[in-house]
Amino acid sequence: MNTGGETARVREVYSERAQRLHGTVHGTGVYSPGSPSYLFEYQHRQRAMLGRMRQAGLWPLDDKDILEVGCGNGGVLLELLGYGANPRRLHGTDLLSERAGVAHERLPHLSISCASGAFLPYPDRSFDIALQFTVFSSILDRGICYTVANEMRRVLRPGGAILWYDFWINPINKQTRGIRPAEIREYFPGCRIDFDRVTLAPPLARRLVPITWFGALLLEKLRILNTHYFAIIRPID
Numbered sequence: 157m158n159t160g161g162e163t164a165r166v167r168e169v170y171s172e173r174a175q176r177l178h179g180t181v182h183g184t185g186v187y188s189p190g191s192p193s194y195l196f197e198y199q200h201r202q203r204a205m206l207g208r209m210r211q212a213g214l215w216p217l218d219d220k221d222i223l224e225v226g227c228g229n230g231g232v233l234l235e236l237l238g239y240g241a242n243p244r245r246l247h248g249t250d251l252l253s254e255r256a257g258v259a260h261e262r263l264p265h266l267s268i269s270c271a272s273g274a275f276l277p278y279p280d281r282s283f284d285i286a287l288q289f290t291v292f293s294s295i296l297d298r299g300i301c302y303t304v305a306n307e308m309r310r311v312l313r314p315g316g317a318i319l320w321y322d323f324w325i326n327p328i329n330k331q332t333r334g335i336r337p338a339e340i341r342e343y344f345p346g347c348r349i350d351f352d353r354v355t356l357a358p359p360l361a362r363r364l365v366p367i368t369w370f371g372a373l374l375l376e377k378l379r380i381l382n383t384h385y386f387a388i389i390r391p392i393d
Contacts, residue, residue: 230259
């Protein structure tokens with residue numbers, strides 16, 4: 157398990173990704189809310205996340221200690237604040253210091269750290285909720301995936317839950333790999349895992365949403381072309 161080599165690879169991939177996808181003009185990239193297809197994806201993910209959390213009894217959030225592993229520039233942390241998370245109990249960590257720095261600038265009142273998910277700088281049983289959004293699919297070394305999963309379980313309190321949002325297929329990006337439910341179960345043995353297949357394939361959404369939002373919504377409801385899983389993972393023991 158070469159964490160140093162994987163760290164260098166991820167750093168290079170995310171630097172290239174930022175240049176390629178976000179563009180040179182702020183707010184005009186494919187990951188901007190100004191993009192109709194991204195707004196479509198973002199809103200559906202929000203509905204899936206909020207619905208699942210309510211069903212699982214994880215609502216409300218204001219009395220929960222929450223950690224996001226791989227918080228990036230803080231976008232999901234900002235969402236959680238909007239859902240009512242207590243800023244004094246909301247934490248984020250990211251492997252890359254540049255991304256953690258941006259998150260801290262955006263959210264200076266939150267606890268943001270720069271650390272590898274394989275070595276989380278928190279005591280055992282510190283959090284009620286730990287979440288990862290598209291982190292595991294960026295790790296090509298499965299040995300590191302097992303370590304990150306174990307760390308997320310280590311910092312989780314009894315009765316807590318891990319929220320997972322990641323894709324199971326992405327044939328376009330060779331620097332990532334899809335993760336299917338069977339593999340997720342391998343990373344989290346002894347857990348109950350509830351899956352929800354979400355997110356219309358982004359390349360398709362980018363073409364379809366500007367033409368017909370309603371058509372994209374109907375296609376997404378069929379789930380056959382959805383590329384991500386939202387899952388709630390609860391240790392049984």
